[in-house]
Amino acid sequence: xxxxFFMAFLKIKQLKGGMVLxxxxxxxxxxxxxxxxxxxxxxxxxxxxxxxxxxxxVSSAGLDGVNHGARFQTREELSRYVNRKFFGFEESEFTExxxxxxxxxxxxxxxxxx
Amino acid sequence: MSKPPSVNNKLKKxxxxxxxxxxxxxxxxxxxSMLSDPDVTAAKVGDVIATDPSLxxxxxxxxxxxxxxFPHEIVQISHxxxxxxxxxxRSLLLTTSVIKxxxxxxxxxxxxxxxxxxxxSLAVATASRNLAKHLGAIAQAEDLYIAGLLHDIGKLxxxxxxxxxxxxxxxxxxxxxxxxxDAETESFEFTHEDVGGLxxxxxxxxxxLISSISNHHHPLAGDENKPYFxxxxxVHVADMLCKMMDIGDSGxxxxxxxxxxxxxxxxxxxxxxxxxxxxxxxxxSNIKKIFSEIK
Numbered sequence: 001x002x003x004x005f006f007m008a009f010l011k012i013k014q015l016k017g018g019m020v021l022x023x024x025x026x027x028x029x030x031x032x033x034x035x036x037x038x039x040x041x042x043x044x045x046x047x048x049x050x051x052x053x054x055x056x057x058v059s060s061a062g063l064d065g066v067n068h069g070a071r072f073q074t075r076e077e078l079s080r081y082v083n084r085k086f087f088g089f090e091e092s093e094f095t096e097x098x099x100x101x102x103x104x105x106x107x108x109x110x111x112x113x114x
Numbered sequence: 115m116s117k118p119p120s121v122n123n124k125l126k127k128x129x130x131x132x133x134x135x136x137x138x139x140x141x142x143x144x145x146x147s148m149l150s151d152p153d154v155t156a157a158k159v160g161d162v163i164a165t166d167p168s169l170x171x172x173x174x175x176x177x178x179x180x181x182x183x184f185p186h187e188i189v190q191i192s193h194x195x196x197x198x199x200x201x202x203x204r205s206l207l208l209t210t211s212v213i214k215x216x217x218x219x220x221x222x223x224x225x226x227x228x229x230x231x232x233x234x235s236l237a238v239a240t241a242s243r244n245l246a247k248h249l250g251a252i253a254q255a256e257d258l259y260i261a262g263l264l265h266d267i268g269k270l271x272x273x274x275x276x277x278x279x280x281x282x283x284x285x286x287x288x289x290x291x292x293x294x295x296d297a298e299t300e301s302f303e304f305t306h307e308d309v310g311g312l313x314x315x316x317x318x319x320x321x322x323l324i325s326s327i328s329n330h331h332h333p334l335a336g337d338e339n340k341p342y343f344x345x346x347x348x349v350h351v352a353d354m355l356c357k358m359m360d361i362g363d364s365g366x367x368x369x370x371x372x373x374x375x376x377x378x379x380x381x382x383x384x385x386x387x388x389x390x391x392x393x394x395x396x397x398x399s400n401i402k403k404i405f406s407e408i409k
Contacts, residue, residue, distance in 0.1 A: 018230050018363065037288040039363070041227050085358070085369045087291065094374075097384045098358065102369070105359035105391050109398075 009055045015045045022059035071110040078103055078112055125304040129312055135271065136215045138208075138317050141166045145207055149200050159203065160192030172210045172408050173203075179407055201256045208260055209239075210408045216270050217409050225281055226273045226365050229405065231266070234362025236401045237394050239263035241352035244390045249380050254345060261326035261349050264319075266364050268310030268327070272298070273365075284365050294366035295331055307331060333376040347376035355391050361398055 010019075018039060025034040033051075034044070040058070048056065072078040082102045089095045129135070144162050148154050164170050170191050177194045178187055188194050195203045213232060242262030246255040272280045279301065287297040298305040311328030319327075325342035326349045329335050333346035350373060356362070357369045 018227055035285060037285065039227055041225070084291070085367065087368065088293075088371055089369075094384075098369075098372075098387070101384070101388055101391060102358040105395060108395065109359070 009057050011055050012045065012049050012053060015040060015048075015056070015058070019058045022057040025053070025056055072106075072112045075112055078107060082106070125308050125312070129309070135313060135316055138211050138215060139166055139169060141169060142207055142211050143318055145204065149204060154200070156196040156200075157192045159195050159200070160190070163191050163195075163207065168214070169207070169210060172214065173206055175407050176206060176210065176404065179403065205256050205259055209263055212264065212267070213405070213408055216274075225277055225284070226269060227363055229409070230363035231270070231365070232362070232405050232409070233401055234356060234364040235263050235266060236405060237356040237361040237398070238265060238349065238352045240397050240401065241355050241390055241394050242348050244393050245348050245352055245380070245382075245386070248386050248389060249348070249382070251344065251348070251380075254348075257320075257322065258326075258345060258348050258352075261323055261345060262352050264310070264314065264323065264327055265330045265349050265353060266306060266310065267313055268306030268308065269365060271309050271313055272302075272306055276302075287366065291368075293368050293370065294364075295370075305331075331370055333373055334379070343376075344380060347373070347380045350376050351380065351382055351387075352390075355387055356394065359391055359395065361394060361401075 018041075021034055021036055021038045021040060023036050024032055026032050033048075033053075034040075038044075040056075072081065082099050085102065086095065086099055089098075141163055145159055148159055148162065163173065173191065174188065174194060176182075177198065178184070184197070188197065198206065217228070239259045239262035242258040243255045246252060246258045251258075269280075272283075283297045283301050284294070286292065286301070287294045290297075295305050295307075307328050307330065311324055314324040314327045322342045322345055325339045326346050329339060329342075329346045330349045330353055333350040334343050339346065350370075354370050354372055357364070357366070
């Protein structure tokens with residue numbers, strides 16, 4: 001499940017609420033602070049700043065496009081994301097139509113790079 | 115959703131352990147009962163709302179926001195009510211009260227993102243209202259707005275009163291790629307639908323609202339809910355449309371499993387889905403603005 005999306009090391013000042021950790025965040029002595037996949041809230045960002053953490057690895061899952069380029073690098077990445085969102089749906093033309101709408105409106109908000 | 119008695123008992127016990135469930139300002143229930151009186155006037159309702167200065171201020175702020183776009187500033191609450199009408203006033207009153215009620219409880223650590231949660235809820239509210247308009251149920255539009263707004267309210271109770279446990283549930287859902295509902299059931303034996311329904315009962319909300327909150331993932335469950343199947347189904351579909359485009363974040367990254375009978379019941383089509391998604395997207399910045407003004 002790790003590395004579903006592209007990742008980026010961001011300085012604490014660049015973090016915004018809603019971003020998602022791409023890997024466990026541990027201190028230099030190996031203490032785990034936060035788990036991979038954790039959605040970073042403003043409260044957490046303040047704590048990280050106080051702890052003097054220089055940067056963290058965030059996944060594109062919570063990025064809003066405006067923060068750090070496109071949310072999805074390619075159409076394939078967008079498709080994979082949408083397929084995962086719809087897991088458990090029967091394979092049918094109807095499901096495909098729903099996925100198409102999902103891709104359309106996700107792409108409209110944060111267009112893929114390529 | 116009907117549950118075996120043992121689960122109901124466990125749910126009740128857990129909720130009883132919550133010393134104080136959030137309460138709505140008294141003004142809300144007072145106004146609700148006033149609006150069923152045919153002789154009610156904007157001035158009378160205004161007088162009641164004015165007894166709560168912070169609610170009054172929020173409502174005036176919203177009325178004067180760009181969303182409504184009136185040419186002159188409205189300074190009197192009774193004036194606001196006569197312009198908005200009683201039904202919209204009630205929506206606005208409930209919206210501001212609920213967001214304010216939960217806003218005073220600070221969420222701890224890495225849990226639901228409060229802003230994203232309400233952006234999702236306001237988006238589902240907007241989608242529900244618009245679906246009603248497109249599907250020939252315009253009379254239900256405002257009720258459905260409220261139902262959409264409150265559909266996930268149980269998640270706020272879980273994340274604020276069972277913070278550590280709910281954090282694990284959110285993490286489980288993410289790590290194991292299971293829908294949040296299923297992760298909740300595994301850990302608690304009940305879900306945010308059940309908790310939200312209980313809160314709605316406690317808040318004395320109308321029965322059709324309780325039904326939509328308790329059944330938005332199972333819109334056609336329980337014969338006793340039959341009169342509300344249509345409304346439940348609208349909220350069910352609206353929730354799915356908003357999750358399909360990631361507007362806000364309710365803590366569940368997956369599109370909820372669609373009940374196709376519910377889709378058929380409301381006369382839904384892919385074309386209407388497309389239209390409503392475009393409308394909600396167009397409202398996205400307004401939704402964020404509304405939230406930042408009333409939070």
